Amino acid sequence: MNVNKTAVISLCGKGGVGKTSIAALMVNNLLRHSNGTVLAIDADPAVGLATSLGFSVYKTVDSIRTEIIEQLKHETIVTAAVQEQLDYELLQAVQERKNLAFLAIGRPEKEGCYCSINSLLKDLITRLSQNFDFVIIDGEAGIEQVNRRVMEAVTHLILVSDGSQKGINVADTISKVAQQSVKYNHKGLILNRVNRDEITTLEAKTNLDLLTWIPEDKKIRQFDLEGKNILELQDTRSLNLIKNCLETLVYPS
Numbered sequence: 228m229n230v231n232k233t234a235v236i237s238l239c240g241k242g243g244v245g246k247t248s249i250a251a252l253m254v255n256n257l258l259r260h261s262n263g264t265v266l267a268i269d270a271d272p273a274v275g276l277a278t279s280l281g282f283s284v285y286k287t288v289d290s291i292r293t294e295i296i297e298q299l300k301h302e303t304i305v306t307a308a309v310q311e312q313l314d315y316e317l318l319q320a321v322q323e324r325k326n327l328a329f330l331a332i333g334r335p336e337k338e339g340c341y342c343s344i345n346s347l348l349k350d351l352i353t354r355l356s357q358n359f360d361f362v363i364i365d366g367e368a369g370i371e372q373v374n375r376r377v378m379e380a381v382t383h384l385i386l387v388s389d390g391s392q393k394g395i396n397v398a399d400t401i402s403k404v405a406q407q408s409v410k411y412n413h414k415g416l417i418l419n420r421v422n423r424d425e426i427t428t429l430e431a432k433t434n435l436d437l438l439t440w441i442p443e444d445k446k447i448r449q450f451d452l453e454g455k456n457i458l459e460l461q462d463t464r465s466l467n468l469i470k471n472c473l474e475t476l477v478y479p480s
């Protein structure tokens with residue numbers, strides 16, 4: 228399989244709705260079925276995706292940023308040497324396992340500070356992403372970040388909600404905020420931990436296109452409970468539903 232352009236999928240939504248689980252299920256599917264290379268980006272300071280994919284976090288984009296700022300002290304000009312150093316440090320922060328690479332973003336940046344470093348890092352992450360067929364970004368809960376800390380543009384913005392009004396409201400709000408602040412080509416909703424007979428009611432509450440819905444899946448919970456690597460998960464309905472979803476979203480026909 229060959230995708231001409233990198234598919235950058237970002238998952239956003241209310242806390243606890245299943246963003247990390249769905250991100251990990253997507254990575255699992257892409258590694259099993261696409262032959263492509265995948266960069267998984269954990270944009271949640273709690274680094275849940277790292278645990279789900281069996282990575283330990285040593286160095287984050289934020290720790291690199293802090294180190295460089297410390298080194299620059301009050302210097303405001305970012306020299307070519309500093310740019311080179313950032314590039315090198317970023318590559319050091321990327322962990323690789325066969326077709327999968329992993330990068331953790333770390334803690335949120337301080338708003339308004341060190342803009343040049345932040346935008347440089349975003350540019351570097353964007354450039355790094357272009358080396359992969361697929362990029363999956365697991366966002367932190369809420370509406371603030373929507374990729375502000377990671378990169379300017381994504382190809383697929385995916386809102387995740389559970390079967391609650393609150394979950395749908397947050398998905399809708401993020402969608403509206405994103406319309407003004409994020410560049411994306413496609414947008415849609417994944418409903419998680421819902422029953423078939425709830426879908427029509429939930430769909431009627433939002434204008435977002437429903438990409439797929441995932442039922443309650445004991446295996447997901449069990450893997451999480453035991454801290455097991457989701458890449459080992461197989462033969463479960465939710466994995467298959469995500470496979471179908473990815474087929475329509477990102478695989479060329």
Ligand SMILES: Nc1ncnc2c1ncn2[C@@H]1O[C@H](COP(=O)(O)OP(=O)(O)OP(=O)(O)O)[C@@H](O)[C@H]1O
Binds near residue numbers: 271420442445452
């Ligand atoms: N379809 C599912 N069936 C059963 N359990 C699920 C399902 N999806 C997620 N879970 C469980 O729900 C909990 C929250 O999921 P997850 O961590 O993926 O949510 P999140 O949106 O990433 O949360 P946070 O906002 O805290 O990062 C986890 O314990 C996970 O195992």
Ligand SMILES: [Mg+2]
Binds near residue numbers: 246247248276365366
């Ligand atoms: Mg999470």
